[in-house]
Amino acid sequence: MWRCIRVATSFLALALACFGQASEYNSIYRGEAGEVFTRKPNAFLVEMLRGRKARKALDVGMGEGRNSLFLAAAGWDVTGIEPADEGVKQAEAEAARRGLKIRALVTTFEQFDFGESQWDLIVLTYEPTKAIAPKVVKALRPGGAVLVEDRHLDTRRVWPTGSFDNNELVGLFAGLRVLRYEDVWARPDWSAKGLDERLVRLFAEKPAARETGCLWEAKPVAEGEEVCWGVVNLVCAEEGWRMVKNGKCRLQ
Numbered sequence: 565m566w567r568c569i570r571v572a573t574s575f576l577a578l579a580l581a582c583f584g585q586a587s588e589y590n591s592i593y594r595g596e597a598g599e600v601f602t603r604k605p606n607a608f609l610v611e612m613l614r615g616r617k618a619r620k621a622l623d624v625g626m627g628e629g630r631n632s633l634f635l636a637a638a639g640w641d642v643t644g645i646e647p648a649d650e651g652v653k654q655a656e657a658e659a660a661r662r663g664l665k666i667r668a669l670v671t672t673f674e675q676f677d678f679g680e681s682q683w684d685l686i687v688l689t690y691e692p693t694k695a696i697a698p699k700v701v702k703a704l705r706p707g708g709a710v711l712v713e714d715r716h717l718d719t720r721r722v723w724p725t726g727s728f729d730n731n732e733l734v735g736l737f738a739g740l741r742v743l744r745y746e747d748v749w750a751r752p753d754w755s756a757k758g759l760d761e762r763l764v765r766l767f768a769e770k771p772a773a774r775e776t777g778c779l780w781e782a783k784p785v786a787e788g789e790e791v792c793w794g795v796v797n798l799v800c801a802e803e804g805w806r807m808v809k810n811g812k813c814r815l816q
């Protein structure tokens with residue numbers, strides 16, 4: 565009898581992990597479904613941040629904080645938001661154990677004020693991203709990036725979840741510059757089933773203001789200035805180098 569109840573509870577917890585409301589994730593984070601989810605940071609996040617300067621990051625729906633902890637260890641100033649207080653408690657405990665600093669808040673993305681031009685990175689792994697895309701774009705600083713990993717609709721052929729159609733994720737962040745987009749059958753790192761699923765991944769940056777002036781042989785040249793490329797006369801115009809006729813350049 566007790567065994568049946570335990571199995572039923574675990575199954576319920578797993579189902580909630582895939583379909584449930586935020587507060588229901590607490591049972592997962594208390595371990596009632598066993599150790600079914602990885603505590604390693606998301607591999608796409610790790611790859612995309614290689615060589616990127618650590619600044620100010622927001623991890624939306626941080627869960628137990630696997631990505632926030634990775635970011636903090638890499639020197640980022642991290643805020644994580646998560647409605648399941650058990651997830652936040654575990655993230656804070658792990659941060660304390662590892663001597664890392666994270667700001668972890670029990671709240672939802674509906675309640676949290678994302679602000680405007682605030683963040684250099686916003687992380688959305690296995691989150692209800694569609695609802696908040698416009699907020700995310702507004703909240704990124706110029707040059708800041710959003711990172712998303714989630715399931716394509718086609719995953720429904722193997723498991724009843726998945727919400728993005730072909731290239732939908734790119735359209736959702738249409739104002740951003742796509743640095744990487746992937747649509748692949750692969751093993752998700754948030755999954756109770758251990759199946760290959762169709763995943764979509766996006767890393768996209770808010771365009772920074774265009775720099776003025778040009779570079780010539782790695783040295784800065786102001787707009788309006790001219791240089792010689794052999795006998796060819798070039799002027800630094802607003803859009804970049806432009807050839808000009810009858811300039812000062814002559815064969816030596």
Ligand SMILES: C[S@@+](CC[C@H](N)C(=O)[O-])C[C@H]1O[C@@H](n2cnc3c(N)ncnc32)[C@H](O)[C@@H]1O
Pocket residue numbers: 581585586587589624625626627628629630631645646647648651671672673674688689690691692754
């Ligand atoms: C599938 S888990 C992914 C957790 C984490 N992003 C990761 O990749 O490890 C989804 C998380 O989103 C959280 N969540 C659900 N609704 C939310 C909301 N409205 N605002 C913020 N987080 C939410 C859940 O509590 C849960 O922890």
